[in-house]
Each structure stands twice: as structure tokens, then as C-alpha cells.
Amino acid sequence: MEITVADLKRGERGIIKDFAMDILPIKLLELGCLPGNEVELVQQAPFRDPLYINVNGSHIAIRRSVARHIALDLLEDFSAR
Amino acid sequence: MSKNINVALIGNPNTGKTSVFNQLTGLKQKVGNYPGITVEKKEGICKLPRGVKAHILDLPGTYSLNTTSLDESVVVELLLNKNDKDYPDVAVVVSDVENLKRNLLLFTQIKDLKIPAILVINMADRMSRKGISLDIELMEEKLNTKIALVSTRKNIGIERIKELIADYKNLSREPNVNASLIAPDYFERLKKTFPNEDLYKLWLVITQDVNFMPIQKKRFKEETSFDIKSKSELKRLQQKETILRYQFINGILKETYKVDLQAAKGFRATLDKILTHKVFGYVIFFMILLLIFQAIYDWSSYPMDFIDEQFAAASEWVKDTLPPGVFTNLIAEGILAGIGGIVIFIPQIAFLFLFIALLEESGYMSRVVFLMDRVMRPFGLSGKSVVPLISGTACAIPAVMATRNIENWKERLITILVTPFTTCSARLPVYLIIIALVIPEGRLFGLGYQALALMSLYLIGFAAAILSAMILNKVLNIRSRSFFVVEMPNYKIPLFKNVFYTVVEKTKSFVYGAGKIILAISIVLWFLGSNGYSDDFQNAESIVTERIAEKGLSDPSEAYIDEKLESYSRQLRDSLPAANRMVIDLAVEEKRDDLQERVIGQEIASYKLEHSYIGYLGKAIQPIVKPLGYDWKIGIAVLTSFAAREVFVGTLATIYSVGSDEEETIKNRMAAERWPDTGKPLFNLASGISLLLFYAFAMQCMSTLAIVKRETNSWKWPMYQLVFMSLFAYIVALIAYQILK
Numbered sequence: 001m002e003i004t005v006a007d008l009k010r011g012e013r014g015i016i017k018d019f020a021m022d023i024l025p026i027k028l029l030e031l032g033c034l035p036g037n038e039v040e041l042v043q044q045a046p047f048r049d050p051l052y053i054n055v056n057g058s059h060i061a062i063r064r065s066v067a068r069h070i071a072l073d074l075l076e077d078f079s080a081r
Numbered sequence: 082m083s084k085n086i087n088v089a090l091i092g093n094p095n096t097g098k099t100s101v102f103n104q105l106t107g108l109k110q111k112v113g114n115y116p117g118i119t120v121e122k123k124e125g126i127c128k129l130p131r132g133v134k135a136h137i138l139d140l141p142g143t144y145s146l147n148t149t150s151l152d153e154s155v156v157v158e159l160l161l162n163k164n165d166k167d168y169p170d171v172a173v174v175v176s177d178v179e180n181l182k183r184n185l186l187l188f189t190q191i192k193d194l195k196i197p198a199i200l201v202i203n204m205a206d207r208m209s210r211k212g213i214s215l216d217i218e219l220m221e222e223k224l225n226t227k228i229a230l231v232s233t234r235k236n237i238g239i240e241r242i243k244e245l246i247a248d249y250k251n252l253s254r255e256p257n258v259n260a261s262l263i264a265p266d267y268f269e270r271l272k273k274t275f276p277n278e279d280l281y282k283l284w285l286v287i288t289q290d291v292n293f294m295p296i297q298k299k300r301f302k303e304e305t306s307f308d309i310k311s312k313s314e315l316k317r318l319q320q321k322e323t324i325l326r327y328q329f330i331n332g333i334l335k336e337t338y339k340v341d342l343q344a345a346k347g348f349r350a351t352l353d354k355i356l357t358h359k360v361f362g363y364v365i366f367f368m369i370l371l372l373i374f375q376a377i378y379d380w381s382s383y384p385m386d387f388i389d390e391q392f393a394a395a396s397e398w399v400k401d402t403l404p405p406g407v408f409t410n411l412i413a414e415g416i417l418a419g420i421g422g423i424v425i426f427i428p429q430i431a432f433l434f435l436f437i438a439l440l441e442e443s444g445y446m447s448r449v450v451f452l453m454d455r456v457m458r459p460f461g462l463s464g465k466s467v468v469p470l471i472s473g474t475a476c477a478i479p480a481v482m483a484t485r486n487i488e489n490w491k492e493r494l495i496t497i498l499v500t501p502f503t504t505c506s507a508r509l510p511v512y513l514i515i516i517a518l519v520i521p522e523g524r525l526f527g528l529g530y531q532a533l534a535l536m537s538l539y540l541i542g543f544a545a546a547i548l549s550a551m552i553l554n555k556v557l558n559i560r561s562r563s564f565f566v567v568e569m570p571n572y573k574i575p576l577f578k579n580v581f582y583t584v585v586e587k588t589k590s591f592v593y594g595a596g597k598i599i600l601a602i603s604i605v606l607w608f609l610g611s612n613g614y615s616d617d618f619q620n621a622e623s624i625v626t627e628r629i630a631e632k633g634l635s636d637p638s639e640a641y642i643d644e645k646l647e648s649y650s651r652q653l654r655d656s657l658p659a660a661n662r663m664v665i666d667l668a669v670e671e672k673r674d675d676l677q678e679r680v681i682g683q684e685i686a687s688y689k690l691e692h693s694y695i696g697y698l699g700k701a702i703q704p705i706v707k708p709l710g711y712d713w714k715i716g717i718a719v720l721t722s723f724a725a726r727e728v729f730v731g732t733l734a735t736i737y738s739v740g741s742d743e744e745e746t747i748k749n750r751m752a753a754e755r756w757p758d759t760g761k762p763l764f765n766l767a768s769g770i771s772l773l774l775f776y777a778f779a780m781q782c783m784s785t786l787a788i789v790k791r792e793t794n795s796w797k798w799p800m801y802q803l804v805f806m807s808l809f810a811y812i813v814a815l816i817a818y819q820i821l822k
Contacts (some may be wrong), residue, residue, distance in 0.1 A: 021317060024319075025566065026145075026316065026319055027149060027322060027564065028566055029324075030145045032182070034323075042350075043354070043357045045357070045455050046359050047449060050449055050451060050455065050567075052357060056182070057179070057182065057183075058183055058568070058572075059570070061565075061567040062565065063454070066566075
């Protein structure tokens with residue numbers, strides 16, 4: 001199974017690998033959700049939805065249903081938290 | 082040069098664009114609407130060096146020129162239409178130093194339209210704290226533009242913007258990015274078909290989701306040799322364009338923008354941890370709501386009482402000073418009463434707008450959206466519906482307009498449809514007066530029954546909104562994909578100037594908007610109430626005088642006089658303890674004559690009213706409202722308040738022939754009203770509750786209906802609202818009255 005933004009735990013980070021272009025709104029792209037950019041899960045609301053993420057310096061909230069379409073390579077970063 | 086320079090302020094949301102606008106124009110600004118749509122249009126004048134004036138237009142915030150909403154399409158429409166009178170000579174693109182990369186995306190698009198563009202980098206005061214350093218000169222060279230480093234908070238750099246605007250002719254018009262690289266063949270063909278058009282402009286026209294330039298689009302369709310690509314193909318190309326632009330921007334920022342990551346985090350992260358916490362986040366939100374309601378009721382009661390007194394005094398003054406006659410009556414009873422009825426809401430509405438502006442300016446509102454999204458979704462609403470539902474407690478009109486940033490049409494429509502259920506401030510006067518009449522003053526666990534009744538009405542309103550949303554979610558068969566993306570801006574201490582302007586603007590537009598209707602209605606009402614065609618109306622004076630001579634005054638009038646006299650003599654005895662009894666009795670007798678004269682005048686007036694146009698109208702609707710426990714007078718008040726709820730009290734005031742809107746007197750009159758056949762009081766628990774519930778649910782606001790029509794672009798939805806809400810209100814009120822009777 002592929003790892004997506006929806007699988008991140010709080011404080012975890014990853015690099016965007018693939019972006020389901022046809023499904024996702026162009027606004028996400030404009031806000032910096034591009035392949036190669038780093039994503040961090042800042043906070044999640046109860047029921048883990050919506051997700052508050054930091055993409056490349058842009059702080060945005062998206063729903064789980066959208067997050068599931070952004071594939072990631074998880075970053076193993078032991079210095080974070 | 083005598084010509085004014087047209088300047089367009091453009092930028093992403095949350096970049097402080099409005100602060101820049103406020104700094105440039107001060108109070109010389111005008112807020113209106115774009116023709117035909119309800120997108121707010123803010124304009125202002127700015128004096129530049131060397132006697133030049135700039136006409137500044139503050140465009141809605143947008144992330145790019147790829148429109149996804151009405152607000153954004155306004156921006157694109159203007160930038161593509163050279164013939165628009167507001168077409169900018171120069172664009173001022175406002176960006177935020179912390180989000181420069183994202184902000185530059187829009188900037189490069191505007192540059193590619195070959196519009197001279199100035200880049201304003203705002204929030205420069207945060208640079209040192211965030212460890213950001215910039216090479217402005219190199220950036221100017223790479224982007225082919227002039228840059229103003231600005232801090233609106235510290236008032237730095239505004240002069241530089243003005244100089245750059247005045248000097249706009251020296252700005253480069255060279256594009257930044259060659260967009261045709263994303264599909265060279267396609268753009269080549271475009272160029273061949275339309276040799277005289279600007280390529281990037283064509284591309285934008287083709288890719289707009291909203292079909293806002295029918296003429297140019299039509300020309301594409303007539304060219305049969307030219308194939309328009311499918312929507313998904315276009316979307317893919319748009320994405321390619323975005324990626325291309327980011328490559329360009331990244332290249333530049335690598336050389337000119339340095340950020341020390343160690344300095345960056347901190348304050349924001351800590352606040353976010355608390356404010357979006359799974360438990361504390363909700364507790365804090367709830368506390369803030371409580372504070373807001375508390376403030377609205379407690380703080381605004383002082384200015385409201387003051388306004389009330391002033392209007393009562395003004396009405397008296399008009400009656401005393403102007404020569405008596407139709408015109409004086411119209412001013413004193415029609416117009417002044419009507420305006421007073423709306424002006425009295427200014428404090429409450431201003432307070433509510435103040436809090437909403439503070440929450441928005443500080444960046445907290447986005448956190449609320451984040452917290453509430455999941456909670457609202459089962460009801461077919463979105464986190465973004467919370468803002469309209471809260472604003473709805475002030476007034477449904479701005480609330481319906483605030484739904485505009487909900488991207489999902491179904492969620493937006495449901496929010497618009499249910500918002501009028503929330504208890505708006507116009508319901509308050511009705512609630513307050515009826516609660517005071519029919520709910521006893523006792524206490525339950527230290528809470529007053531009356532306060533509890535008011536609170537229950539608020540809860541009932543919210544419950545009705547949520548439940549009808551749930552039903553609509555099931556019933557409405559609209560498929561629309563959800564594009565819930567919310568930016569979580571940095572926390573900021575709200576700028577006083579911004580908050581102040583917002584409150585003034587919003588309050589002004591509420592007063593004018595609602596004021597016009599209330600004014601018109603009160604004039605019509607006054608006319609219908611003070612004119613009649615029957616003989617009874619014409620000879621009211623002699624008929625009533627004869628009747629009184631025969632049978633004496635009516636019971637309520639006698640009771641009213643007795644009560645007044647008693648308090649008067651008590652007052653005399655208290656203030657003049659040494660006075661002779663005879664003197665006091667004499668004074669009381671004199672007062673009695675006075676009062677009798679007034680009461681006779683009132684009886685004539687109410688007899689006239691009963692036989693005026695409005696009286697006949699009221700009698701005609703009595704059969705409909707009687708099952709709810711209302712007589713024809715209440716029926717008229719309910720009917721007129723279909724224009725606006727707050728008209729209810731004013732109408733009753735006119736009908737019960739009490740000159741001023743002063744609450745105590747209307748209340749006494751209402752308490753004294755009895756059914757003519759049974760002699761039972763008209764306002765009792767049953768009819769009172771029935772009225773309260775009717776007002777809680779009925780769609781009685783023409784302005785809201787008009788706004789809903791504009792926002793949904795059809796009469797269908799406001800008509801549904803009107804019919805369903807009113808029918809529902811009628812049934813609930815009917816059941817309540819029949820059970821409690």
C-alpha cells in the first residue's frame with residue numbers, strides 16, 4: 001500500500017511523490033502541493049479529519065478524502081520532536 | 082498630467098492587501114458592488130507626489146488567475162478587458178514576505194498579461210524574527226519589476242509604493258514566463274488562428290471555468306478549424322503551467338531569499354497546539370462564543386436605551402414644534418418611528434461585526450473552520466458554514482454573503498437555506514417584549530425564567546437550522562465535488578484601522594439596506610392606518626364622543642387612568658411630604674382631566690384605525706390568525722413584519738395608538754388588551770408562546786430573500802424558503818397554542 005498524506009502522524013513529514021491531478025483541485029497545486037515538495041502534518045481534528053498540513057511553507061487544512069490522493073515518501077527524521 | 086492613474090490592488094488572501102489599501106486611501110474609500118453580482122467592490126483615491134491622483138481598486142483576494150469562484154472571476158474579468166473603465170494602468174501585487182513563493186505565482190501571471198506590475202512585499206517587520214533575508218535588487222532584476230518592501234503595521238514603505246505608482250510608465254512590460262512552453266504545438270495553432278490576440282490572454286480566456294466573456298468565447302466556436310481541448314486536457318495544461326511557474330520562481334528565490342529555519346517556528350506552533358487541540362480547542366471556541374453573546378446583550382443595552390430615548394424625544398419635538406397636520410404626523414409617527422426601529426439595532430450589529438472582524442483579522446476564524454468541519458459534515462454543512470451561522474445571529478444578510486467562500490455548491494446552498502433560522506437581531510425586540518409580557522419573573526437555579534426563555538429561543542433557532550440542514554442534505558440531489566482547502570494564516574494582532582473600517586462599512590450597509598425597506602413600510606403602514614373610505618372612519622370623532630357620553634370610557638382605559646393616577650399621587654406625596662392633602666387632591670384631579678382627554682383622543686384614534694384600510698385588511702385575515710391565538714391587530718403586525726421582523730413592535734405601537742416606541746407604554750397597552758367577546762387577556766402564555774415560535778421559524782425578511790435570490794441566482798430557492806419556513810412556523814405555532822390554550 002502506498003503511503004499518502006492521510007497516513008501521516010502528527011509531526012511526521014514526507015516528500016510528495018505523486019499527485020492525482022485529475023481528482024484534486026488546481027488550488028492545491030497553487031498552494032504548493034507539488035511533487036517534490038515537503039509535507040508535514042501539523043495537527044489533526046477529532047476523527048483525524050480534516051488535516052492541517054504544512055506544504056512547503058504553506059499552512060493549509062484539507063479533508064481526508066483529498067489527502068488520500070497525495071502520495072508520499074515518508075521522511076525518517078529523528079531530530080523532529 | 083491631469084489624467085488619474087488607475088491602480089488595481091491584487092494579491093493572495095491574508096497578505097494584508099486591505100491594510101495596504103487602507104494606508105493608501107485612508108477614509109477616502111467607497112464600497113459598492115460589481116454590477117449584477119454581490120461581490121464587494123472597494124475603491125479609493127490616493128494623492129501621489131507631483132499632484133497626480135490615483136484611483137485605487139481593491140480587488141478580491143485570489144491565489145491565481147485560474148478562477149474557481151465568483152470573487153476570483155472578477156479579478157480575471159477586469160484584467161482581460163482593456164475597455165473596462167477600471168482597467169488598470171498599473172497593478173500593485175501585494176505579497177506576504179513569509180509566503181513569497183506562493184504569492185509570486187500570481188505575480189508572474191499578471192506580468193505575463195503585460196500589465197505594468199509593482200511587487201509589494203508586505204509584513205517586512207516579521208523578517209528579522211523569522212530569520213528571512215532578501216536581495217531586493219537582484220529580485221527586481223530577475224522579475225523585471227520594482228519592489229516596495231512594506232510594513233503596514235509599522236507604516237513603513239507606503240511612500241515608496243506611491244512613488245512607484247506615479248512612475249509607472251517606466252515599469253517593464255516584459256513577461257516573466259513563456260507559458261506556451263507547456264504545449265508548444267497548441268499555442269502555435271492558437272497564434273495562427275488569432276494572429277492579433279495576445280497569446281496568454283487567449284489562454285486565460287479559454288481556461289476560465291466561468292464563462293464570463295461570451296463574445297470572445299463565441300469567436301472560438303465559430304472557427305470550426307480550431308478545436309477546443311477537452312476540460313480535463315485543459316486542466317492538465319493548467320497544472321503544467323503552474324509547475325512551470327514554480328520552477329521559474331524557485332530559481333529566483335534560491336538566489337534572493339534566505340531563511341534561517343531555526344528562527345522560523347515557535348509562537349505559531351504553540352498557539353496552534355492549544356487553539357486546535359482536540360479538547361481545549363473546542364472549549365476555547367465555546368468560551369469565545371459565550372463572551373460574544375454576553376457582550377452583545379450587556380454592552381449594547383446602554384447605547385440602545387440612549388437611542389431609544391433620543392428618538393422618542395425627537396418624535397415629541399416634531400409634534401410640538403411643527404404645525405399639526407398630516408405632514409407632521411407622517412414625520413413623527415411614520416418616518417421617525419420607522420427609522421428609530423432600525424437605528425436601535427446599530428449597537429448590537431456593530432458589536433457583532435466587531436467580534437467577527439477581530440476573529441477574522443487575527444487568523445482565528447480559520448482554526449474554527451478546521452475544528453468544526455468534521456462536526457458539521459453529517460448535516461451537509463462544511464466547517465466554513467460556521468462563520469455564516471454565527472454571523473446569522475446578527476443578521477442573515479451578511480451571513481448569506483459570507484457563504485461565498487464555501488467551494489462546494491451543495492454545502493453552500495444548504496448553508497444559505499438554513500441560515501435564516503438562526504436568531505437574528507431583528508427577532509430580539511419581538512422576543513424581548515413578548516417574553517416580558519407572558520413569562521413570569523421567577524428564577525430556576527438562580528437563572529431567570531425570562532433569560533432561560535430567551536436562551537431556549539436561540540437554541541431552538543440553531544436546532545432548526547441544523548435539523549433542516551440534515552433533511553436538505555438527504556433531499557437535495559446535487560452532486561458536486563468537495564474542494565475543501567482552507568489556508569491557515571499566521572496569527573496576527575488585528576490592526577485597529579482595518580477592524581474599524583470593516584465595522585463602519587458593514588454597519589452602514591446594513592442600516593441603509595434594511596432602513597430603506599423599513600422606511601417604505603412604515604410610510605405605507607402609516608398611510609393605510611390613518612386613512613379610510615367608510616363613513617365610520619370619516620365620522621370617528623363624533624361617534625366615539627357620543628359613545629363615551631353615553632356609556633363612559635372603556636374598561637381598559639379606566640384601568641389605565643386609575644393606575645396612572647395612583648402612581649402620580651404616590652409620587653406627589655413622596656416628593657412633597659409637607660403638602661396639604663387638598664392641594665394634592667386638586668393636582669390629581671387636574672391630572673385626571675388631562676389623562677381623560679388623552680384617553681379619549683386615543684379611543685378616537687383606535688376607532689379610526691379599526692375602520693381604516695388597515696383595519697379592514699386586519700379583519701379580513703383574522704380567521705387565519707385566530708387559531709394561533711392572535712386578534713386582527715397582531716395579525717396586521719405579523720403580516721407587515723413579513724417585510725422585516727422588527728416592524729412588529731413598531732406596527733403594534735402604531736395600532737395601539739401609542740405615540741412613541743417607548744417599551745413600557747406599549748407593553749402596558751399590550752398587557753391591557755383583551756378579547757372583546759370573552760374579556761380574557763389577549764397576550765397570555767399560550768398566545769405568547771405561539772407568537773415566539775412563529776417568529777423563531779417564519780421567513781420574515783424581504784432583504785434576506787432578495788440576497789438569497791442574488792446569491793443563488795434564481796427565485797426558486799428564496800421562494801422555497803419563504804413557503805416552507807412560514808408554513809412550518811404556522812403549524813408549530815398552531816400546535817403550541819392549541820395545546821397550551
